[in-house]
Amino acid sequence: MLDKNLKSEIQSAYSAFLQNRGLKPRVSQKQMVAHIARTLGGIKQTSEGERDGESHICVVEAGTGTGKTLAYLLSAVPIAKSRKKKVVVATATVALQEQLVLKDLPQLISDAGLVVRYSLAKGRGRYFCLSQAERHLEDQGELGQMALYEDEIARKLEPEVVEQYRTLLDEFASGRWDGDRDSLKDAIADDVWQPLTSDHLQCTNRRCPHFSICPFFQARQALDSVDLIVANHDLVLADLSLGGGAILPDPADTVYIFDEGHHLGDKTTGHFAYSMRVRGSQRWLSKTTRTLNKMLQDCGGHIVLTDYVQKLSTPFADLETGLEQMQLILDGMFRERIGKGEKRFRFAQGVLPPEIRDVCSGIAASSEKVVLKFEQIVDLLKESMDGEIADIQKDIAERWYPQVGVLLSRAQAVYWLARSYAKPDPEGKSPTARWISAVETADGDDMECRSSPVSAADTLREHLWQACYGAVLTSATLTALGTFSRVSNDLGLPDGTTYERLASPFDFYSCGELYVPAMRTDPKTPDEHTEEVAEYLDKQLPNVKAALVLFSSWRQMFTVLERLPDSIKNSVLVQGDLAKHEIISRHKKQIDNDEASIIFGLASFAEGVDLPGQYLTEVIITKLPFGVPDDPVDATMAEWIETQGGNAFEEWAVPMVSMRLTQATGRLLRTEQDRGTITLLDRRVVSRRYGRKLLDALPPYRRNFA
Known part of the structure; x- marks a missing residue:
């Protein structure tokens, strides 16, 4: 039941907003405010403030012109604040994020009189990494960008790319650019931009000499002190995949608002899609061995580090054998198909032949051991950067830490795909799509193994709906052929979810x-x-x-x-x-x-x-x-x-x-x-x-x- 004081606060804020903006109330907007307020205000909680029950999610299709942004902000923010919860507004597009931060939230504060502190959060991939840019300009050789596949490994940069990198550095250094990809005037190709970013496995965090001016961490700095965070669907999913609370607030203390909610299913399945090139992985494995030996030389043959690298020899050999077996099987399967011009083979209902499943089971087992050993190496380098290990120089550890982070992320990619191929889908649940594609690379033909869940229902049910304090899904298009059945099934929404379809005020x-x-x-x-x-x-x-x-x-x-x-x-x-x-x-x-x-x-x-x-x-x-x-x-x-x-x-x-x-x-x-x-x-x-x-x-x- 919605508290009377909260109800009065929401009504007063709505009236003030309309009066200050010179607007008339919209029936559908008022209905949306009421529906969200009833759902979130009706959440039962324990004495410790934890949610108690399943009626904590509402779905609202609000036709164009409803003013849904104002409606969900006015209703959700006061309730969340009163219960000491954070609000995370997740959108599918950068345009809506910018609209929220630059227009809607400032208007809410000035015209509705609500007090709310807010900040914008994006993934690391949207931000410029100065260390990566400098590394690519200073050293395009052995310690350049590493990759899972040989054809992706950075070679001598083209002159125009070098000029782009220098221009971006100059623009950032002069203050004319804030390091956010989305604020660039001209589009930049993904393959040019990607080497200029980092991820959590490569970033040295506070140990980086550029930490104080890092665009990513400057954007993150205020998150702990705000009431509302504007994010995107991908960032929410990334946080949930790390257990929740790693990037964004703990789901149990969060009210999520998924604007453009019709994208959530596709975003979720895409987030848990995996791929692995077979020959490319073999070439990467060979290069990785040489790279680790170079790291040992630079680190003076450190005894613990040497032990870790030596213990990789057996899983490396097992992994190499597994990849060779996989290549032989796929060559036999594809020889006739490629001759006929077919470039892709999908396994019906995602069910793999026993011989592929068995080989991938071995690849998964060996690559998991590789992942665990790389994690130990990363931890050791991290301790060296913190000064806890004196016999590895800090600057050498800082140089190798992001490189081993790349190795770890690539080993994880092999493991995740192999595990997906080795593990049959549970009976009675939606399957995983699995297919093989023939791809042409700079180093010759290759076979790319891919997998993707066909439904987000199970993933969202386990990691989001059961974990969160409350949630609102809204969009102008959530029904399909006039019903909510499609979105309910696709997203695995619990039985207690409420649904509302509001008409647009347009003629x-x-x-x-x-x-x-x-x-x-x-x-x-x-x-x-x-x-x-x-x-x-x-x-x-x-x-x-x-x-x-x-x-x-x-x-x-x-x-x-x-x-x-x-x-x-x-x-x-x-x-x-x-x-x-x-x-x-x-x-x-x-x-x-x-x-x-x-x-x-x-x-x-x-x-x-x-x-x-x-x-x-x-x-x-x-x-x-x-x-x-x-x-x-x-x-x-x-x-x-x-x-x-x-x-x-x-x-x-x-x-x-x-x-x-x-x-x-x-x-x-x-x-x-x-x-x-x-x-x-x-x-x-x-x-x-x-x-x-x-x-x-x-x-x-x-x-x-x-």
Whole structure:
């Protein structure tokens, strides 16, 4: 039961916010505040402040224009503070994180009168590591970036990459850049950026000479003293995988708010996906032996360190034997398939042949021993850096610590994949997708073993829902075909979870039109359909001022772009050429300058893009957003559904399309004053039986079907 004083505090804050902002109350927003407050305020707790019971989670689908950010902040923050709990708001996109920190939370404090201290938290991979940058510029040889696979090992840097690294160092040193990748004006390629970051196994923490100005630790510094932390789904999952409370607050003392909650399932399965290249791992193993010998020389043959390295010889030999056996098996399996042009083989229902499972069991056992021994070496180097071991020089330990951290992380990757292959899935639970891909590398062909859970339910149930104090999941799109069944099953939500679906205040019928033109081709014939899409855009785009064109694949997007005349290309901003935020910024500038601007994008532009008013009047969707037909995870899930007596297309594929299509169409109307047209260049929405279900699940746009 919600305490009367808390209820009054929330109501007063809401009234003050509306009055100070000159806004009128929204029915759906008030309903959302009440629903979240009832759920969190109704959590029972023991005398020690621990949660007692399972009715601690609520799911709220809040239509566009509800004002869900204000609703969950106003309701959750006072309740969490009163119970001495932290609030972690986790989003799926950087844009929403920035909106929360730069706009929503300051407004909440100034206009609602709530006192809340907050900070932004991102993973290490988003921050510049000065030590790594200096290391790559100073030493591109033996102690350069190490990698699991030979073709990934850093060689002599290209001149343009060296120049980029120097520029980034200069920008950071001058104060013009804060070291956050997301604040860079120009996009930087992943393979260029990745060597400039660190992880918890490579970072020397307070022992680093740059610790006091480290972008990552400066961002982390205030977390202990705040009431609310803005994070992302990946960071929450990383914390949970370490047991919870390692990066973020203890889950038992945390109220999580998952905004853009429809992403949580995919983020979770991706977080627990593993891979291993067989020949690449063999080459890495050979290089690792040479690297460890070099470390022993630098450390003066330290007796304990020497003992650790010598004891690696047996598991190394066992691991090498296991990898050789794995290579022989896969060569036999793939010889005929590769000859036919097949590049990937998926194991039906994720079930591996006994010979592969047995070999991987051996690889898992030997690689686990390697992991444990590397952990001992890391601890020894850490003690040396702290001055606890005098016979290894501190500077040498500091130099080798991150390198051994890389070795440890790579050994873990081999172990996790091998364990996934060696251990059968529990009966009655969703399977793990397992497949092998033939890959071309700079050092020749290789076989990549991969695995991924097809469902996040069990993982989230164990590590999040059972552990947390409370949680809120919200998004504009959580239902699929009008029900919460999909999200409930996918995320493993407990029985006591409450659900609320709130309508948008927008007048969709008057403000937006859904237009499906006559089309000659079907997307199932992709080349012909792409040609017709190019023809349509060639005719229509010259008459459009502000448009977002959403494609289903890179190939289709670039093929269409090539077909268009320069008069149209000059107005097009293409995903991949610039960072997403820079594309949005340039788009707005062109519109403000009374110039036409057209954005070409894929799935990431189908959500999280907020272009109100004149900035977007046309959304063109080239085809229904079905998943890739041969995606191993989707295919394994489909098989499992069928074995359970279900219909994979109806229960898996169509609901997913429904959620994606609703997200994509939601780019058009961002305020009650917006007007525009959504064009769908896919007749299946009117010609197929499932099309009616998709249409009924969309907001009630005015329909125009040619």
